[in-house]
Amino acid sequence: MPATRKIVMTTKATPLWGNAEVEVFGERLRDARLIQRLKSGDIAKRAGVSQSWYSKLEHAMSTVLESDRAQGLAHALDFPVGFLSSPPVTPVQRGSLLFRAKKSLAKSEEDQLVCWARLVGDLIHSAEPKLRLPFMRIPRIPSGMPPAEAARATREALGIGNDEPVPHLIRTLERGGVYVATIDFDVDLHARNHDAFSTWIGPLLDIPLIGVRATESWERTRMSVAHELGHLAMHHSRREGDLEREAYEFAAEFLLPLHVLKQEWPESTTLSSLMPLKRLYGMSLASLVEHGYRNGLMSGGHRTSMYKQMSNRRDHATGERLRVREPGWRDREVERPKLVATVAEKAFGGTASVEGLTTKIFSWRADYVSKLLEGQVTDWARSLTLASEGDQRENLAQVVQLRAVGTRRGRA
Amino acid sequence: MGSPLLLRRLASAYDRELSLLHQLLDDSVQKVAEMTSSAVKHPNGPAMSALARTELLGFAQASLAVRRSRLRLKSCGDEWVRVGLKGSEVRPRLRMRPPTAELVEASLFDEATLRGPAGSVVLMWNWDPGRGCLRSLALTRVESMLRWGIQCSILEEIPISASAAGLAEDPFHGSIPLGASNDDDDLSDLVGVWDEDDDIQSERESSDARDEEDRNDDEGDSTVGER
Numbered sequence: 319m320p321a322t323r324k325i326v327m328t329t330k331a332t333p334l335w336g337n338a339e340v341e342v343f344g345e346r347l348r349d350a351r352l353i354q355r356l357k358s359g360d361i362a363k364r365a366g367v368s369q370s371w372y373s374k375l376e377h378a379m380s381t382v383l384e385s386d387r388a389q390g391l392a393h394a395l396d397f398p399v400g401f402l403s404s405p406p407v408t409p410v411q412r413g414s415l416l417f418r419a420k421k422s423l424a425k426s427e428e429d430q431l432v433c434w435a436r437l438v439g440d441l442i443h444s445a446e447p448k449l450r451l452p453f454m455r456i457p458r459i460p461s462g463m464p465p466a467e468a469a470r471a472t473r474e475a476l477g478i479g480n481d482e483p484v485p486h487l488i489r490t491l492e493r494g495g496v497y498v499a500t501i502d503f504d505v506d507l508h509a510r511n512h513d514a515f516s517t518w519i520g521p522l523l524d525i526p527l528i529g530v531r532a533t534e535s536w537e538r539t540r541m542s543v544a545h546e547l548g549h550l551a552m553h554h555s556r557r558e559g560d561l562e563r564e565a566y567e568f569a570a571e572f573l574l575p576l577h578v579l580k581q582e583w584p585e586s587t588t589l590s591s592l593m594p595l596k597r598l599y600g601m602s603l604a605s606l607v608e609h610g611y612r613n614g615l616m617s618g619g620h621r622t623s624m625y626k627q628m629s630n631r632r633d634h635a636t637g638e639r640l641r642v643r644e645p646g647w648r649d650r651e652v653e654r655p656k657l658v659a660t661v662a663e664k665a666f667g668g669t670a671s672v673e674g675l676t677t678k679i680f681s682w683r684a685d686y687v688s689k690l691l692e693g694q695v696t697d698w699a700r701s702l703t704l705a706s707e708g709d710q711r712e713n714l715a716q717v718v719q720l721r722a723v724g725t726r727r728g729r730a
Numbered sequence: 731m732g733s734p735l736l737l738r739r740l741a742s743a744y745d746r747e748l749s750l751l752h753q754l755l756d757d758s759v760q761k762v763a764e765m766t767s768s769a770v771k772h773p774n775g776p777a778m779s780a781l782a783r784t785e786l787l788g789f790a791q792a793s794l795a796v797r798r799s800r801l802r803l804k805s806c807g808d809e810w811v812r813v814g815l816k817g818s819e820v821r822p823r824l825r826m827r828p829p830t831a832e833l834v835e836a837s838l839f840d841e842a843t844l845r846g847p848a849g850s851v852v853l854m855w856n857w858d859p860g861r862g863c864l865r866s867l868a869l870t871r872v873e874s875m876l877r878w879g880i881q882c883s884i885l886e887e888i889p890i891s892a893s894a895a896g897l898a899e900d901p902f903h904g905s906i907p908l909g910a911s912n913d914d915d916d917l918s919d920l921v922g923v924w925d926e927d928d929d930i931q932s933e934r935e936s937s938d939a940r941d942e943e944d945r946n947d948d949e950g951d952s953t954v955g956e957r
Contacts, residue, residue, distance in 0.1 A: 450922035485909035493920060582794060594794030597906055654912050657920070664921050695912045 340388040340399060344378045345406040350397040351376075353433035353686065355426050364394035380405075400681030407680075408439025408519050415517045416549035416561065423512055431515050431529060437682055437690060438499050438527055438658060439519035444679045445665030452657070454495035456526055459552045465564045469571035472551050481578045483599045487540050488653040491547060497525060498543065498655035500693030502532035514542035516549045526550045532693055535643075536650045537602035543653070544569035570609040574599040583615045589627060589645065596646055603628065603644050659694035667698070672706040736820070737851065741869050741888045744815045747801040748853075748869065748890045751813065751824075754793065754803075755855055756864040756892065758785035763862030772859045776809075779826035782857075783811055786824075813853055820851050822869065827854040831882040834873065849873050849885050 351361055362372040367390075375381050375391075383391070392399040412432050417423065442451070457475045459468040473480075476494045484490055488498050497519070514530045528546040533539060548568030553561050574595070584591035592606050601609070604625075611621040628640040636643055662675065669675045672688045679687065688706045691699040741748065762781040766773050773781065783805070790796045790803040802814035803824075811824040831854065849871045858865040867890045873883040909915065 448924060450924065452920050483907050485907040486912070486914065489909070489912075489915045489917070492917060493915075582797070584797075590788075590792045593792055594797075598794060600910070650906055650910055651912050656912075656917055660917050660921050664923050696916075 338385045342402045343380045344376045346402045347376045349433045350395040352429040398681040404680040407443045408436040410435045415515045417515045441679045445661045448665045452495040465567035466571040469568045492657035498528045500532045514546045516546035536652045654695040656696045659696040659699035663698040752867045752892045758782045759857045759864045822851040822853045824853045827856040834883045
């Protein structure tokens with residue numbers, strides 16, 4: 319708990335008449351604001367309160383407010399009051415996230431990702447009492463162990479053979495107790511400057527979570543997930559050193575161990591001669607080139623030449639440069655997770671709508687829950703999100719109809 | 731050269747390699763069929779053969795599976811492909827099946843049989859122009875390769891299948907490994923639901939129930955304990 323945080327001791331009072339009181343939690347207020355990347359000043363203005371007072375609310379553990387006030391805040395944040403008044407259960411903090419991200423990742427984007435991690439954490443927390451969840455099998459790698467060795471230890475812990483490919487990385491990790499959330503960050507949801515993040519969720523911060531931005535590239539998705547796995551295994555408590563380089567080395571070794579790479583490396587290395595390795599081990603050509611170069615299988619000049627070829631040549635089907643869309647981009651499906659949806663389905667399977675599901679998970683806003691489920695590939699998740707989309711379309715149709723009526727009246 | 735026994739032994743000892751060849755050839759033929767799909771007329775036999783040969787050699791050169799197997803493909807002259815099988819002295823040629831190819835009924839005591847097995851070992855492939863894919867691949871012993879286009883008598887023929895199962899077991903065949911699809915694993919066994927009835931039942935209740943079952947067994951079956 320930061321020292322600056324002001325803790326307000328509160329008691330709930332429910333008068334027999336007049337305005338009831340609601341206990342609002344600072345962390346929930348912040349989550350509701352930050353997941354939308356809004357500024358506290360804007361919320362204060364919308365709610366008709368001073369910014370300093372609103373800021374105090376966010377920094378307090380909880381505050382008892384009159385029901386009208388709480389409703390006003392909920393309206394300004396566009397989140398249900400039920401969410402604001404739910405005690406926070408997922409203590410993920412900013413700074414605990416590790417990324418495969420551009421350096422331009424803004425603080426607000428990081429805050430937003432923390433909120434997504436909390437949403438998944440809340441869902442797992444709500445479901446946990448009803449379920450036997452998978453056993454976590456990610457080893458805690460002692461600091462100082464080289465990334466390649468760490469990758470080998472992790473492969474072993476996950477039951478992957480010495481030289482076996484990993485056919486479906488996300489599914490392998492889910493079987494090892496890692497939760498994965500694929501989120502399609504569109505224009506409204508921002509957070510476009512990252513590929514993936516990882517953190518630990520649950521009240522004891524002992525459940526690994528990987529968040530991946532939804533892309534159309536299976537190569538990128540696999541590398542991002544493997545990279546985050548490296549962070550989870552090696553950087554649980556360590557933050558010093560070149561963590562990103564270590565995670566890249568880990569990812570390459572995890573997907574394609576060096577002894578296999580050496581054994582299979584073609585005598586004359588060309589883009590086409592690397593294709594079988596790409597298909598079998600599920601690594602991009604660019605990553606294979608890097609892996610080979612880093613391990614002395616190809617010279618610097620050769621590596622540059624390969625990159626130049628990829629930059630100059632174009633894919634016949636799409637016309638895009640190979641650097642943007644590598645050959646073999648259609649060879650595999652883009653990996654998508656299903657453990658989060660499976661857990662939700664098993665715990666709250668009777669729920670027929672996303673709105674119904676939100677009531678079980680601390681009243682998170684339905685569109686965020688829907689977004690989370692859209693990234694999961696189970697029939698249940700699909701049916702729920704399709705139904706939700708149908709409702710939205712219906713609502714939209716009604717809005718359009720109302721507008722049309724209004725227009726006619728205006729003309730008359 | 732060749733004998734029925736040799737041919738069968740060859741097919742059995744190199745079934746993986748021949749299946750791999752089937753797969754590569756199918757891929758090459760399909761690619762050529764796709765390349766020529768917009769042509770007014772299907773390419774005729776030799777043209778198809780030449781195009782497929784080029785593609786096949788390209789695929790084989792880039793294939794990890796070929797690199798790891800005992801199969802080696804080399805061009806032979808301008809038209810042929812020689813199929814090398816490491817450890818075997820027989821290096822059959824690969825050739826498109828001529829329209830004159832005809833299986834000859836083996837007869838006892840004819841001159842050729844009395845002289846001993848004769849002929850050449852050839853891998854013959856044929857394509858299905860309608861479907862644009864490989865129709866067949868067979869390990870054959872032909873009587874003679876002279877005047878091949880005019881007359882081709884096949885003395886023995888062993889069809890080669892793609893044998894996908896055999897190849898799939900080998901994780902090194904260079905294609906996408908099994909389990910790579912999102913639908914391959916539904917995680918149904920991974921998350922369990924606490925069975926409320928079992929959980930509510932106390933240890934004492936469980937013991938009582940077990941004791942009751944045991945007693946019923948003893949009382950119900952008079953043979954228990956007799957021996």
